[in-house]
Amino acid sequence: MACPFLKVLLVGVSFLGCLYPLVDFSFSGETREQKPNFVIILADDMGWGDLGANWAETKDTANLDKMAAEGMRFVDFHAAASTCSPSRAALLTGRLGLRNGVPHNFAVTSVGGLPLNETTLAEVLQRAGYVTGLIGKWHLGHHGSYHPNFRGFDYYFGIPYSHDMGCTDTPGYNHPPCPACPRGGRPSRNPEKDCHSDVALPLYENLSIVEQPVNLSGLTQKYAEKATQFIQRASASGRPFLLYVGLAHMHVPLSRTLPSAEPGGRRPYSAALREMDSLVGQIKDKVDLTAKNNTFLWFTGDNGPWAQKCELAGSVGPFTGSWQTRQGGSPAKQTTWEGGHRVPALAYWPSRVPVNVTSTALLSVLDIFPTVVALAGASLPQGRHFDGLDASEVLFGRAQAGHRVLFHPNSGAAGEDGALQTVRVERYKAFFITELKIVIYGRMSFM
Numbered sequence: 001m002a003c004p005f006l007k008v009l010l011v012g013v014s015f016l017g018c019l020y021p022l023v024d025f026s027f028s029g030e031t032r033e034q035k036p037n038f039v040i041i042l043a044d045d046m047g048w049g050d051l052g053a054n055w056a057e058t059k060d061t062a063n064l065d066k067m068a069a070e071g072m073r074f075v076d077f078h079a080a081a082s083t084c085s086p087s088r089a090a091l092l093t094g095r096l097g098l099r100n101g102v103p104h105n106f107a108v109t110s111v112g113g114l115p116l117n118e119t120t121l122a123e124v125l126q127r128a129g130y131v132t133g134l135i136g137k138w139h140l141g142h143h144g145s146y147h148p149n150f151r152g153f154d155y156y157f158g159i160p161y162s163h164d165m166g167c168t169d170t171p172g173y174n175h176p177p178c179p180a181c182p183r184g185g186r187p188s189r190n191p192e193k194d195c196h197s198d199v200a201l202p203l204y205e206n207l208s209i210v211e212q213p214v215n216l217s218g219l220t221q222k223y224a225e226k227a228t229q230f231i232q233r234a235s236a237s238g239r240p241f242l243l244y245v246g247l248a249h250m251h252v253p254l255s256r257t258l259p260s261a262e263p264g265g266r267r268p269y270s271a272a273l274r275e276m277d278s279l280v281g282q283i284k285d286k287v288d289l290t291a292k293n294n295t296f297l298w299f300t301g302d303n304g305p306w307a308q309k310c311e312l313a314g315s316v317g318p319f320t321g322s323w324q325t326r327q328g329g330s331p332a333k334q335t336t337w338e339g340g341h342r343v344p345a346l347a348y349w350p351s352r353v354p355v356n357v358t359s360t361a362l363l364s365v366l367d368i369f370p371t372v373v374a375l376a377g378a379s380l381p382q383g384r385h386f387d388g389l390d391a392s393e394v395l396f397g398r399a400q401a402g403h404r405v406l407f408h409p410n411s412g413a414a415g416e417d418g419a420l421q422t423v424r425v426e427r428y429k430a431f432f433i434t435e436l437k438i439v440i441y442g443r444m445s446f447m
Contacts, residue, residue, distance in 0.1 A: 049317025094369030103418025113141010122152025
């Protein structure tokens with residue numbers, strides 16, 4: 001009966017807003033070889049071409065470009081799905097949506113989440129003695145036992161789903177534009193405008209709502225403060241830590257406060273990209289100050305840009321999907337074309353990951369789970385098939401190859417959600433297009 005009692009106790013404490021100070025950062029037990037720390041930063045709707053190190057036309061990612069020069073850049077790295085929830089579920093389980101039960105996005109009204117019989121990366125590391133934190137977007141269930149605090153995270157600060165899935169008092173740039181939350185006798189918004197519910201967007205600290213509606217213009221700074229505080233406290237404790245940061249950038253709405261800060265004004269997307277880059281830079285700087293040589297920082301994205309948002313969407317770089325766009329479709333988010341799932345990816349770990357290396361290994365967000373578990377000296381959950389692989393040999397420059405075969409599940413643009421109708425086999429990619437079973441093969445190029 002001890003475990004259920006502990007859960008109830010934690011719920012009660014967190015409603016008082018006191019759970020963070022009670023996170024156990026203290027070290028106990030035998031002295032052993034120091035385990036590495038992990039910081040995983042996941043951008044939202046960021047295009048492959050939004051990273052300056054990938055695409056010369058981009059000039060807004062100075063901190064990320066510096067990280068690429070100081071570490072390893074992956075040019076053939078892929079999200080495990082082309083939309084939010086399935087991609088995040090795959091990162092935290094190392095399994096595709098058909099296995100982990102998350103083939104589609106969760107809504108504000110969803111009562112479920114990532115199935116409770118799935119073991120998250122945070123749970124594995126928590127059992128291995130790590131202190132674990134999540135800052136930012138969760139989007140894997142926000143009711144009851146689906147909440148991050150019950151999925152392995154000691155500390156949580158963020159929004160439970162995408163920040164366009166509720167109204168705010170400071171609506172940002174979006175297509176179509178959405179008004180502020182209705183107040184008093186003001187009418188509700190027109191659902192035909194494609195705006196999400198009139199429920200004000202909540203900001204959580206553990207199980208307590210600390211702000212509603214969220215002030216989007218101040219969210220980036222809050223995330224930076226909470227992330228750096230977590231790194232500082234965990235580093236000072238002597239315990240190894242896992243920090244997972246789910247950025248709001250580059251998902252719409254983009255903050256309206258950004259362009260005015262630039263001389264002469266900048267287009268909203270470019271300004272938001274710079275803000276995101278600055279946030280990542282602050283997190284990396286804190287890592288360098290507190291635990292530089294023993295912290296592995298992995299930056300990547302959940303899927304490609306949301307093309308339907310026009311100038312508020314990012315760049316797919318060279319992966320424009322010429323065949324697909326000629327048919328009137330999109331090559332980006334929600335599709336299994338390269339722009340939908342090929343994402344920026346960087347690895348940084350001084351003295352361990354080689355400096356200024358570009359890797360063409362075929363890798364995936366799926367690989368984060370088994371790689372981190374292996375580096376932590378922990379064990380994979382038993383009785384499970386994992387779709388990711390341990391990429392340690394690639395990270396440390398001892399191997400060049402990743403996956404030989406990698407599946408790309410349907411993610412909303414066509415076909416059944418989660419169905420495997422696209423596959424990479426080495427340098428080739430095959431699509432199952434219609435019920436006539438037409439298959440198109442394309443030779444892949446590498447940057």
